[in-house]
Amino acid sequence: MGYEIKTTIDTNKCTGCGKCVAVCPYDAIEIIDKKAIVTGPKSMHCGQCVAVCPENAVKVADIIVPRLKGTTTEETEQLFNTVMYRRSCRDYRPEELSATEFENLIAFAQWAPSGTNAQKWEFTVMPTRAAVENYAQAISGFYRKLNRQAENPFLRLFTKVFMGDVLGKYYARYYNQVADSLRRWDENREDLLFHGATGAIVISMRPGAHCAHDDALLAAQNICLGAHTMGIGSCLIGFAVEAMKRDPEIAKVVGIPAEETVYAVIALGYPKYRYPNPSGRFPVTARYLNV
Ligand SMILES: Cc1cc2nc3c(=O)[nH]c(=O)nc-3n(C[C@H](O)[C@H](O)[C@H](O)COP(=O)(O)O)c2cc1C
Missing domain, CATH: 3.30.70.20 (Alpha-Beta Plaits)
Structure with a gap:
């Protein structure tokens, strides 16, 4: 397809x-x-x-x-x-979620199964639109840098020879989309990364989980389903996960310790549309x- x-x-x-x-x-x-x-x-x-x-x-x-x-x-x-x-929600109303709603979403996450019952998950909550924007700013810094590298044909060739065609593939698949998103953010604060969400939860795993990725995504799915039953919209943000995998400075901005690995980022808020x-x-x- x-x-x-x-x-x-x-x-x-x-x-x-x-x-x-x-x-x-x-x-x-x-x-x-x-x-x-x-x-x-x-x-x-x-x-x-x-x-x-x-x-x-x-x-x-x-x-x-x-x-x-x-x-x-x-x-x-x-x-x-x-x-x-x-549904993955990409349009949010401006009201923010309550502390209890975040606690309840985390309770949903905690009931997820985990390999060998490790439960090594940590939840970092961005409870306000301001916190989400601060986080988005750090992530967009990573993509600005990546796009600058990807638009350089010599660098694409160099990395193709020495590191596989990672930059070339990124250029072909994502460069234009990311450039457009950054431009729309700069020009009129259109948020194509978090879609205007008023909250977010980052799921990271402490060392020692045998199935860290699986555990985190199952917890994320519980949050998305729980959110839906609570009238809250959610959207997994893979772009944020990718940025955090590659740039450890972003974790510092949101206070996630260096030994933890981020596997899921969920945008949250009240949906604008039914x-x-x-x-x-x-x-x-x-x-x-x-x-
Ligand atoms: C691992 C993962 C990463 C995703 N990353 C993004 C993202 O960065 N931005 C976005 O708008 N949607 C993202 N999505 C949402 C998918 O686009 C969405 O789940 C899919 O289109 C199906 O739509 P539905 O969730 O409304 O059923 C992601 C979904 C998954 C499972």
Whole structure:
């Protein structure tokens, strides 16, 4: 599945409310003459536009809505709905979460399974928009430097010869997206990294966990699902994790000790939009091994 656009909008149903425009992570939709029109070249088929549309006007070809089959309990249905309706939130209202809400999210995380029950996780909370911006500033410093390196063709060639093609691959895949995000931040404080979140939780692991990455991501998933049930939006921010892996100075800015490794960063806040529909997923066919 590539990035080609497979989104269509029924203009008879579309009221031009603009919600699909706001939630599309690839800016692929615009309002033209009071109707949403797909104009962008790329999509990751996340179905945010489908999920947010109150008129059911948007379709993304090739994605389906996996659902439970057969007779299930109320508890199963409730959990399934939480899993199915949780979305990565990229538009937040300005109100900040309470200390209790953060504590409750961490309680969700603590119930995650962990390899050999290590529970080596640590949670660093950015409880205000100001704290998130301070953190984002440190991360953007890393990407500014990386983009400066990547735009240098000699450096790309040098690193290709001596370190594999890491910089060249970054240049091809992310350079333009990052440059655009930095420009939009500088020009009008548009936050394409944390999407205007008013809070964040960083999950790091102390040394000694056998399955540190798995433990952290399971804890992160518990936070995202718990947040959804509490009316809180969440979004994993892989760009922040990558930056922290490569630049230890960022951990210092947010007070994470050097011996800890960061595996997950979650943007949090109250969502600006409701998602009345499920989004969608690529179809899968499970293999059954009958013996
Ligand atoms: C490991 C990981 C890293 C992610 N990093 C980002 C990110 O940096 N920025 C972002 O907007 N979304 C990020 N996402 C969210 C995905 O884009 C999202 O989960 C996917 O499009 C499916 O949409 P849904 O979460 O609404 O179902 C990340 C998700 C995962 C699992």
